[in-house]
Each structure stands twice: as C-alpha cells, then as structure tokens.
Amino acid sequence: MILTRRTLFLAGMAAPALVRPARAQARWQMTTAFPDSNFHTRNNRLFIEEVQAATQGRVQIQLHPNGSLLPMPQIKRGVQQGQAQIGEILLSAYGNEDPFFEIDGIPQLAGTLAQGRRLNELSRPYIEARFQRQGLSLLHVVAWPNAGFFSNATIDTIEALRGTRFRTFSAMTNRFATLVGANPTLIQAAEVPQAFATGVVNAMVTSASTGVDSAAWDFTRVYTPVGFTRSRNAVFINRRALEALTPADQAVIRAAAATAETRGWQMAEDSIVANEATLAQRGMNVARPTPALLEGLERVSQELTREWITRAGEDGARVIAAYRG
Template sequence: MAIARRTLFAAGAAAGSAALIGRASAQANWQFATPYPDSNFHTRNVRAFIADLSQATGGRLNPTLHINGTLLPMPQIKRGVQQGQVQLGEILLSAYGNEDPFFEVDGIPQLVTNFDEAKKLMDLARPYIEARFQRQGISLLYMVPWPPSGFYTNTPVESIEALRGTRMRTFNVMTNRFATLVGAAPTLVQAAEIPQAFATGVVNAMVTSAATGVDTQAWDYAKVFTPIGFTFTRNAVFVQRRALEALPADQQRSVREAAATAETRGWAMAKEAAESQQAILGQRGMTIAQATPALMEGMARVSRTMVDEWLTRAGDDGRALINAYRA
C-alpha cells in the first residue's frame, strides 16, 4: 500500500511538472491588428518583426497578423489592445490626437522638414508617449515614420490659396485643422476608403505620403503630386502590457530586442520609400510638381499658427518638448 501511495505521488508530481513545462513552452495565442495592406512598407516591417519574434522564441511567440483593418479598423485598434481583443496593434499615432494632443505633435505641418529632424523629435517625445501608454495598460514597442508627404490634386498647387474651396481628405486632427485654416472643406477618410472617396466626389484633394498614394493607386483619381515634406507622421506599434508581462522573462526580452530591430529597419525602409514610391507615381503618369516659393511661404505661415495652437492644448509637457526640440 505504501509503495502504491509513493508510486501515485511520484506519478502526480511528474504529471504536474509536465504540465508546468507544457505551459512554459506553449505558444502564446497573440493577435496583431494593422490598418495597412501587405504592399505597404510598414506591414512588411511588421511581418519581419513577427518572424524575428518567432525565431527568437523557437516558435512559442508567433502572432497572427490581421492586415488592412480587416479585424479592427484603425480608430478601434488602440482600444482593442487595451481591452485585450488583440494583443498587438499598429496605429498612426497622430490619428489619436482627439484622445491626447501629445499624440499629434508629429502631425504639425513643417515642424520637421527631414528625417534627421523627425528622429530628433521622436526621441524627445518617446518618454512622454511611453508614460501615457503605460497609464493606459499598453507598452510602446517601436515607432517608424511615414515618408514626407505632399498634395494630391487634379490641378497644380502653386500657392496655399489654390487649396481654398477644395474638399480635402483628412486623417487626423492636424490635417483637419490644416484644411480649415486654408479654406478647404475637411472630410475624414481612412486610407482603405480613399479611392472610393475620390471616385464619388466626397473629396478632390488630399495631403499624404507617396507610399499611401501607391497603396491606393492615386494615378486613378489624381493627376498631380506636389511633394512638400508636409509632415513625417509616425506609426506606433504597441502591446497590451498584461500580455507582455505574462510572458517568461526571456520572451519579454526577445519582444523588446525584436522591436528595437524593427524600429531601425523601419526607418531605413521609410527613407527608401520616400524615393521609390514617388518614382512609381511618376511612372504611372502623375505629374511630380516642384513646390513653389509662394507655396512654401504659405505653408510656413500655417505651420506657425498650428504650433502656437498645439502649445495651448499640450500644456507643460508640450512646451517642454518644443523647447527641447528647438534648443
């Protein structure tokens, strides 16, 4: 009888150990929502990030990616991660400016005019964004900019006044405010809906990157692209903090390391896309127009107004960021 009890105890202990090992080595069933198509360089970077995670964790962490807003549209992705509908998400950070004005600083036109300035602003803003995300139960993993943007129109834009009266597609608080300041009628349109919005006359102008123009085949609805370096808005990729902290320490470390690699790779991809995607627009028949001095002077004037307005909303944190950036 004693032998039987010892045998049962040993068997139970072995089963318990096996269960613990099984749980430790089990694959985390993470879902990842992004609003962009597979052709977009941000999505290609996300897929490389997932591949790095899978390799680093021996396949125990291999998130399922849902592209093009098929699982959650972009306005719902951040809340979806906070609530655990998905564990990972990617958003255009400035699209959440209504939630917190600090998220929209990179959407101020002409505040930054090249990739080096965009990197400086991102590095200075990162601690503020991380703190806000932490309070909301999510952890920032990495940020990558879009290439500099320009105007898509069917007639030349030789001055800021040429935009007056247009029906302008907007995608965040800043583009909405810009449209209002230049006398255009702003209309919020998500990236996936751009071709239909132009085709139905809902909009007839927009300002966005060449990458989005290629994604949406802008040559089908616009004749002229005028690159002006309007903004270098950033995408943020983040994870539900509870899901991240539930992972073993080595896997948490793998997530952070893969994210750092993705950020470096993403910036290189953005710089490459700035040239290659604009070239595709030209190859498909669009006129690539040179921005006139009058247009750029008008842009600078609007930018100064928008910086001042943003500072009134962003409080002490915003003033500290802008002062550090301009130092």
C-alpha cells in the first residue's frame, strides 16, 4: 500500500477521534447520610456545581442524600469498593473501625469554633494518612455546629440523664450514655423521628441543625446547647477514580474541595443562631446549661479522654498533648 500525502493527512485528522473515548466524561456517584435540608448537603451541592462548571462537564457527579444509596455504616467501604466514587461520613461514627476517628467526638473537648479548628488542624494529617492507606483521598472536612441535649424534661444536671432511653450515633456517644447511667440505642439520623415516635428513645445529644432537620419539636420540648462536640464530616474520594482524571481536572477538584471546606465551616457557625431560633419559634424551650450540668460534663469528658488515649495509642496521646499545650 502506497501512503500518499492525502492518506497521511486523513490519518492525522482521524487520530484525535481515536483517542477521544479515553477522555470520556467521568460520571460519578456521591453518597451521604444527611438530608437535602442539611447545610453539609447544601455545601456539597455547591461543590458539585463548581466541579462540573470548572471541568466544563467532563466530570459529572450525582448526589444521593439521606442514606438513599448507602446508609452511614456502609459509605466508607462502598467508596473503597467503587459502589460510589465520593462519600461523606461523620468521622466519629467510624470509631469502631479506628479509635482515632473518634477524637472530635469526645464530649466537651472542643466545644467552640476556635477549639474545633485547632483540633482539626492537629488531627487532620493522621486522618489523611489513614485514608491514603485504604485507597481513599480526603477532599474536605467540615465541622458540625456545637451540640446539645434534646429531651422532654429539663436537663439541669448530668444525673438528669440517668435512666433515659438515649439515642447514640457512635461508639463514643454510646460510652457517654453508659457512663451517665442512660440506656443507649444506636440510631441513624434519618431514623430519629421514628425512634422517638415509637418510644425507642426519649433523649439525644446532637446539633440544633440535626434537630431542625428531624423536626425535633414534634417529639421533644427542651433543647440545651452545651457545646458537647465539634464533630466533623469528612468528604473523600476513591483514589483510583481521582487519579484517572487529567492533572488539570484533579487540581479543579482539589480547589473546589478547599473552597467547600472554608465555606462549610462558616455555614456551620452561621447555622447556630438560625437553628436555635427555629427551634424556639416551633415552641421548644432553648435552655441555657447550668453550671452544675457543665461541671458534670467536664468530669465525664476527662474520663472519656483518658479512655480514648488508651485506645488510640501514641497518635492519640501526641495530638491531645499538642492540643492542650
């Protein structure tokens, strides 16, 4: 076969078409356990919009909120196995897998925004390293607003929790309930209203944001914000899926994630006043914590911190020492 100039020209024109399938759009699934109304989910939708716009549609992400694709306990494994490419979890809910993930779930350890940021700064490298070893890449971490007790009776001392049927969402909250004499039951966020309606639980500790999401005024009368935790949600990606993109598109995702983290922490702070106001408008008593309650919580916090360091080992002791120092 004689290769004429025309043949070579046509072959050159066809070459881009031959490689085009390798540059096909990435169509990803993202799974989270939180509802559309939650500020974490709203933040993630903005993240998705920014990624899709900046990649000019080369990366498409479909978000599945409220545990509709995978429930919270299955999300991390689901992303590792490729059932979804991106996932969001409450880190402290994975304490049974690795005690280090519970650090921001220790009661009263980081109750303010400044304390939460400091704890995040110190502990994040350890979390990133753990995710990397499991084929995951951490994208962004966003704290929840400060948390408090939802109940029907006033909680003015730690002893008032004794005997309650207490909703828990992690190993740490389960241990807290046990220490104060409550009866713990693990309930996922999407199942909270039904659990209260059926009498499975009658008290819980969570943020005002989750209280609004679950319409807590339908089943409780009092909210007592105590700065219980600044627990964090982690958004992460299957590393193979990320590395299959061009370096430019990987950089886009990293940049959008950094923006989402900054925005998310501000959204968490902004939501405190708004959500507490919503609870009050719906007829709930937003009660300020008594000194006796805070003193009792501090005693329990000291015990839980000691227990956590024992489980988390050298990494845990190192972070707590730096945080307190």
